[in-house]
Amino acid sequence: MSGSGSIASAPAPMSVSPDSGIVGDVITITGTNFSTNLEDNKVTFGTDSAGVKAYLTKMTTGTVVTATTTSLTVAIPTGAERGYISVLAATQRYVSAAIFSPRQYKFYFTTSTATPYNGNLGGFSGANTKCNSEDSRPDKSIAYKAWLYIDSSSFQVPSQGKVYSHSSLENCAIGSVSSSSCLSLFTGTGSLTNPTLSAASNSTGIIAWTGRDLTNTCSGWTSTAGNGNYGIGSQSSTYLNSSTRACTGVSVLYCYEP
Secondary structure, rough: OOOOOOOOOOOEEEEOOOOOEEOEEEEEEEEOOOOHHHHHHHEEEOOOOOOOOOOOOOOOEEEEEEEEOOOOEEEOOOOOOEEEEEEEEEEEOEEEEEEEEEOEEEEEEEEEOOOOOOOOOOOHHHHHHHHOOOOOOOOOOOEEOOEEEEOOOOEEOOOOOOOOEEOOOOOOOOOOOOOOOOOOOOEEEEEOOOOEEEEOOOOOOOOEEEEOOOEEEEHHOOOOOOOOEEEEEEOOOOOOOOOOEOOOOOOEEEEEEE
């Protein structure tokens, strides 16, 4: 790393978005006077609030992907632990205002049965907005998407090969991923258009719009005319494709972290 002189004793503040993520995800760090040369910004995960010692057991260096004087994008490194994030640029150290929490999973949840939706979801964008309007959604800094299909070339599905933690908004406290009554893992081991659950979700009886049959999709989720395909959250074999109902009917949505 280039630069000379002593490091400023007091770290400067910076912000991090989102405030959690899994290995390989890219986060955005916002501050001032960063270097535009990637290698001149040393980003460390898992530090204490001063940015110099490990918060838990170790510190890990992240890879800077892009850099401007006010913004860095950084890939979360393998082995990153919970703690603050620090940036050393020239003689100035910056530290995140809040603790960053790397995760081994991504979030997946169902919207509340108290406010189900008819088949006119407003397309993908409208359905995404509904997912991001849930007051009880985990980590509100994340832009969630609705798990929906329209046809074989138009769909939104969770990342293949990632692990998802399912927390039902109906009967589980968000974040209670260690509780057997709330834990259900999703692994994208199937094809991209048909990933599989390693276990049924614990949303017993919950019916969610999906369109997995690629035919009954309420005119691309923009109409109450016709029929919509749905899945049943408590059934691992039919959680995506169980049956159809009139688009005037109401169902919840499966929401996931991209």
